[in-house]
Amino acid sequence: MRLGLGLGQRMLTPDNFRFARQMGCTDIVAHLTDYTEPVIDLARHEEMYTLESMLRLKEQMIAEGLAFHAIENFCPAHWYDVLLDGPRRGEQMERLKTIVRSAGRAGIPVVGYNFSIAGVWGLTNEAAARGRARTAVFHNPDQTPIPQGTVWNFVYDPGAPESYVAPIAEEQLWDRVERFLREIIPVAEEAGVIMAAHPDDPPLPTVRGTARLVYKPDYYRRLLDLYPSPSNKLEFCMGTTAEMTEGSVYEAITDYGRDIGYIHFRNVKGKVPHYDEVFLDEGDIDMIRALRLCKRSGFDGVLIPDHTPMTQCAAPWHAGMAYALGYMRAAITMIEREEASERAAGKEANTP
Template structure:
């Protein structure tokens, strides 16, 4: 496993900090469709001794998720992004099939250890959305689960061959929160079974998953996360390392060492399965002195999380016979 970081804000100082604390891989949000921009971004990252290895978040996807007007053009744009990533040597594209804009929370300032701020979700409260792709569904009608699956099949049959040709690994992120119905809109990517169904639609190393531990841990089904990692290991192209307290319709995020999961066993599961892909700390608490302008994505919590992850990795690797 290689520790990756999605940096907010994306400054040279934060890139240098990432290199200093032992990060090897950098993740970019959606870079647009300009190949030259992506090549310059890679050059900038590499100037700090780091590798630009993944793209995720803020991707324009809702037209093909819901089969809205402009679907095929949005798929063609997605293919262009994949081809550009291949040309730039960026190997991993993390996306989701979330029918809303992005991950959903109802509280952006829930209390964690020492007064740190984390995000939380309560099913019966209105959303307080921390991120927005800038595009909303053009219809108030919900898209059925059956139609979401049909739209996904159409999409995968179009884009997976392009990903194979480009040397890019697609990594499906689960719906967050992992509830089957979010305010009247069905969601389909909420379980290991859904992941297994998805990868069988087009069987390819380029059609894989992002194993988001925190999302799986938040499920009402109370999954054994280390066992889930081992179960889905053949399909894991990317991973998010985080945890929560609570589950189902009520949960909050936590420090990585203060949640419900056995994080030592989780890291050991990746190691035992022989998984070698980027893994990032994902959402982190906002600490004292930070503005909480970017809930889950401030830098102090990331610095702490990377140190914790590196310690776990070294401990797990030291157990080699």
């Protein structure tokens, strides 16, 4: 198993790559979309998702001793009509295929995506983690409908008429993701890229009048079965899976270990409709047990910290990540040593 760091678009800098390497990372998962802008800057995002931009970033990572493991998420502006089944769906599917082909040509093994209309929604920031660290919490499901011209909390069309996105039923959404997979997975196979699906966070059946895709562990299987392929995998989020009301995160790891593209390693207290994101060692998940199960169920890829509580110091995000990465580095080492000694003991027992 390898340790990676996920970086937002504006954090894709040589300094942060060096920080990742110093923390023991070998891989970077890059967000090419800037989520801090309320209205999507189309030209900037067109540029970020080109082959040239991917190669430039990869070169900067290599210069710091890192691999470009994955792109996390398409930009909402690139595929809103794929999600909403709108008039520009065909042209946007072609755009997504170009992005996947570019990732393949740049030698980036994974493209993560989140097939969601409402996106990550309803989380607020509170001093809810250990030592009153500020962190994301979900306490009050806000169900106000989504304004037209918006998907995933981002405004792609500021000039859209003043009305709302019509309610979307679960079967409609599954039909849309099936069409998406039928078109994108063959392209991903040819490009040598793995498409990795993130579950819906928060994992509720509906948010803002729109159905959610993977909000229970069984639906990971439903998604994989739509188009079985080595290129159809999961961006397995431990935090989101633990927030689900059905099943357990341990069972899910055992069931899907071999179908995981990469892992979001995050802990949480509580489940929908009330949970707090917390430090790795203070939540409901026994993260060591979870990681051991990942290894035993056949996962041998990259794990990254997901979000982290902000620590009380001059570098709240970096210190939070350093804490998470140190914890993960130690856990990986421990579990790999355990396995090596079990293998050695097994060999001894088999010697006549």
